[in-house]
Amino acid sequence: MLEQGLYEQVVNTEIKDELRQLPEGSKHVEKIDAAESSAVLTQYLSEVVHKGLDRIAGDDISAQLNLVNKIVDLISQETAQDDLRDFTVDDEGEQLFALLSRDDPMMRIGQKKAKDLPRPETSIVQSSLFTGAVHEPQMFSELKKEIASADRIDMLVSFVKWSGLRLIIDDLQHFADRGGRLRVITTTYMGATDVKAVEALRKLPNTEIRVSYDTERTRLHAKAYMFYRETGFTTAYVGSSNLSNPAMSSGLEWNVKLTTKDMLPTIQKMEATFDSYWNTASFEVYEDGCKERLERALSTTGKANPTSEMQFVFDIQPYPYQQEILDRLQAEREVRGYYRNLVVAATGTGKTLISAFDYRRFCKAFSGSKPRLLFVVHREEILKQSRSAFRAVLKDPNFGELFVGSFKPGSLEHLFISVQILASQKLYDFLPEDYYDFIIVDEFHHAAAPTY
Structure with a gap:
C-alpha cells in the first residue's frame, strides 16, 4: 500500500x-x-x-x-x-580488472603483472561512504591507492597541512614522475595552510597550484579529491576531510566516494565546477617566487571584521568565460540584430548567473529602472535558486516574484514562473505580446516536451 x-x-x-x-x-x-x-x-x-x-x-x-x-x-x-x-556478455561470465601496456618493460621481464596493480579497497563502480569507523579503510590509505592508478588528479581543499600531505607526498611524486597531471586549489582561509606543504606540491613535476588570497569574500569550505582514469572508471571523494593528518587518519570525518558508473552527472558537475574555479581570477597561480606573499597572507588572516560576511553589499562579477558569452550575446544583438539567443554550457558553469549578468547589463538602457522580466523553468526549486541568483547579482533582496506551487505573485512585472503554471494560467492570452522586455527559458533542453 x-x-x-x-x-x-x-x-x-x-x-x-x-x-x-x-x-x-x-x-x-x-x-x-x-x-x-x-x-x-x-x-x-x-x-x-x-x-x-x-x-x-x-x-x-x-x-x-x-x-x-x-x-x-x-x-x-x-x-x-x-x-x-x-x-552481449560473454558466456564465461568474467570481469576485467586491470590491463598493462604490452610494451611495459617490467612485465616483459616477468617483474610485473596486471593482477598485482594496486587498487582501492572500495569499488570503483559503486559509490560508498567513509565515516572514520574502525572497520573502514582510512582515507589516506584509499587515496594512496587511487593515486597509483589515476591518470590525472584534481584536489580542491580549503587548506593543506604538511601533516596530511606527508602521508601521500611520495605517492604523488611517483604519480607526477610517470606523467600524471596534478592540479590543486587551496586558500589562505583562517591561516590554516602550511607554506611547507604548498612548496612541496610546487616542486612536483606536472603539478599546478592555484591559491585564493582573498579572506574577506572567499569562503571555500569544499574538500574534494578527483581521480580521472582514461579507462572511464573515474572516482571522486567529497566530504569533510581537508589535507591534514587527523582528517585523513583518525578524525570522525564523513566523505562520500562517487564513481562515474553510478553518479556520472555529479562527477561531471564536480569537474565543471573545479574548472570554473580554476579559470577565475579569484584563484591565482602559485609558482616559484610566490612564497613570501603566501607567508604574509597566512600570517594576517583571521583579523577581518567577523560580521562583514553577513552584509549583502558585495559585487558579483562574471568569470572570464562567462564574460566571453556575455560579449558574444551583445554582439549578436547589436551587430547582427538577433534577439533570440541560445546559451549552451556544461552543468555547473553558471548559465543562470550568465542570464542574470545579461539582464543587469540590459537594465542600464532603462535609466536605473528594471525592465519587465519573465523567467521560465520546470521546477520550483530551480525557480527559487534562480531568483536568488538575480537578487544577488542585482543587489536587490526584494527583486522578483514566484508563480509556482503555493506561491502567488503580487505583481507580474518580474516573474519567475513554472512552465506548467504558464501553460495552465495562459498568461499569453491576457497580456500583450510585448509586455515583457526580457524573457529567459532556463533548462531549455526540456523544450522537446509537449508542455513547452
Whole structure:
C-alpha cells in the first residue's frame, strides 16, 4: 500500500491500480518529461532487472547471463542498432580488472603483472561512504591507492597541512614522475595552510597550484579529491576531510566516494565546477617566487571584521568565460540584430548567473529602472535558486516574484514562473505580446516536451 508523502516514481501496473482508488485531490501525477525520459526509465528498469536477477541468483550464474543477454538482444532488435549486440556478455561470465601496456618493460621481464596493480579497497563502480569507523579503510590509505592508478588528479581543499600531505607526498611524486597531471586549489582561509606543504606540491613535476588570497569574500569550505582514469572508471571523494593528518587518519570525518558508473552527472558537475574555479581570477597561480606573499597572507588572516560576511553589499562579477558569452550575446544583438539567443554550457558553469549578468547589463538602457522580466523553468526549486541568483547579482533582496506551487505573485512585472503554471494560467492570452522586455527559458533542453 502506498504511504502518503513525496514520490518520484514511475507508475507501473500495481501502482496504477492503487491510484485509481484515490480521489483526484490526493494524488499528483504528471507525464514523464520527454527530455528526462531516458534517465528516468533507465533508473526504473535497473531496479526491475536487479530484482529479477536476484530471484534467479545461485552459484551458477548462467541463468542470470542468459537473462541479461536476452535484454541486450531485445534492445538491439527494437532500436535496430546492430552494434548493441557487442554488449552481449560473454558466456564465461568474467570481469576485467586491470590491463598493462604490452610494451611495459617490467612485465616483459616477468617483474610485473596486471593482477598485482594496486587498487582501492572500495569499488570503483559503486559509490560508498567513509565515516572514520574502525572497520573502514582510512582515507589516506584509499587515496594512496587511487593515486597509483589515476591518470590525472584534481584536489580542491580549503587548506593543506604538511601533516596530511606527508602521508601521500611520495605517492604523488611517483604519480607526477610517470606523467600524471596534478592540479590543486587551496586558500589562505583562517591561516590554516602550511607554506611547507604548498612548496612541496610546487616542486612536483606536472603539478599546478592555484591559491585564493582573498579572506574577506572567499569562503571555500569544499574538500574534494578527483581521480580521472582514461579507462572511464573515474572516482571522486567529497566530504569533510581537508589535507591534514587527523582528517585523513583518525578524525570522525564523513566523505562520500562517487564513481562515474553510478553518479556520472555529479562527477561531471564536480569537474565543471573545479574548472570554473580554476579559470577565475579569484584563484591565482602559485609558482616559484610566490612564497613570501603566501607567508604574509597566512600570517594576517583571521583579523577581518567577523560580521562583514553577513552584509549583502558585495559585487558579483562574471568569470572570464562567462564574460566571453556575455560579449558574444551583445554582439549578436547589436551587430547582427538577433534577439533570440541560445546559451549552451556544461552543468555547473553558471548559465543562470550568465542570464542574470545579461539582464543587469540590459537594465542600464532603462535609466536605473528594471525592465519587465519573465523567467521560465520546470521546477520550483530551480525557480527559487534562480531568483536568488538575480537578487544577488542585482543587489536587490526584494527583486522578483514566484508563480509556482503555493506561491502567488503580487505583481507580474518580474516573474519567475513554472512552465506548467504558464501553460495552465495562459498568461499569453491576457497580456500583450510585448509586455515583457526580457524573457529567459532556463533548462531549455526540456523544450522537446509537449508542455513547452
